[in-house]
Amino acid sequence: MPAETFKTDLAKRICEEYRGSTCELDYSNEFELLVAVILSAQCTDKRVNQVTKNLFKVLKTPKDFAEVNKVKLEELIRPCGFYHAKAKNLIDCAKDIVARFNGVVPSDKKALKSLAGVGEKTANVMLATAFNTPAIAVDTHVFRVSRRLGLAKGKTVGEVQTCLEKLPKELWANTHFSLVLHGRRVCKARKPMCENCKFSNDCKYNKELKKKNKEKI
Ligand code: SF4
Structure with a gap:
């Protein structure tokens, strides 16, 4: 079977x-999603959801975030880690959205990436999740497992x-x-559970591991 078909x-x-x-x-x-994605860097989704449950009761709109006192925001998001940098990014991003996009999160990639604190991964998550646009974000799990x-x-x-974008576009977001x-x-980082994995027969890592183990015998 040709590699791309496989x-x-x-x-x-x-x-x-x-x-x-x-x-x-x-x-x-869309704005709450953007805030949550920015907070999720180096943090679990579970922790972010715990934090945003309260955060979004206090701050609701891009204008609220643009005008909030930075120290107050830092306290609200502290459990997510890197709270100094994340608070700065959230405030700058909200200011951008208010000043340049009339308070509305833009839906195209170039505009998203022009916002403070929004890089390739965040923009792709926004496109795939909020705007139903084909995009494949590469986070730590996607990088390792693929x-x-x-x-x-x-x-x-x-x-x-670039490799993953060779897949058909309609598969990008779901992939x-x-x-x-x-x-x-x-397929956990330290201990992948290969014996329970439905894709072990296809997996390059697993095949190489088996080959190495055979050579040892
Ligand atoms: S078989 Fe491959 S994909 Fe499955 S858990 Fe092991 S390393 Fe991960």
Whole structure:
């Protein structure tokens, strides 16, 4: 089977396994999602959801965030870690949205990436989750799992993203969410649970591991 056909088939099966998977952050509008995604850097979605439950009661709109006292915001988001930098990014981002986009989160990638604190990954999560636009965000789980499986290769996030973008566009968003879940539940960073993995027969990492173990015997 040609490599690209194999990858597409494998991605389809992973999407099927995690059918219905989506972003696990809690939000009720595009701006809340953007805030939650910015807070989720180096933090679990569970922790972010605990923090935003209260945060969004206190601060609701881009204008609220643009005008909030930084120290007050830092206290509200402290459990998410990196709270000095995240508070600055949230305030600057909200100011951008108010000043340049009339208080509305933009829906195209270039405009999203022009916001303070919004990089490639955040923009892609926003496109796939809030705006129903094909995008594949490469976070730590997507990076690790796609390379182990052989869906992508490369040493950088950009190289992995380029590989994954060779999949059919209609699979991009679901592949992202499915790989995130597979990484959280099965293909964990330190101890991947290969014996319980439905994709072990396809997985490059697992095949190499088996080969090494055979050589040892
Ligand atoms: S076989 Fe192991 S390394 Fe490969 S995807 Fe499954 S859990 Fe991850």
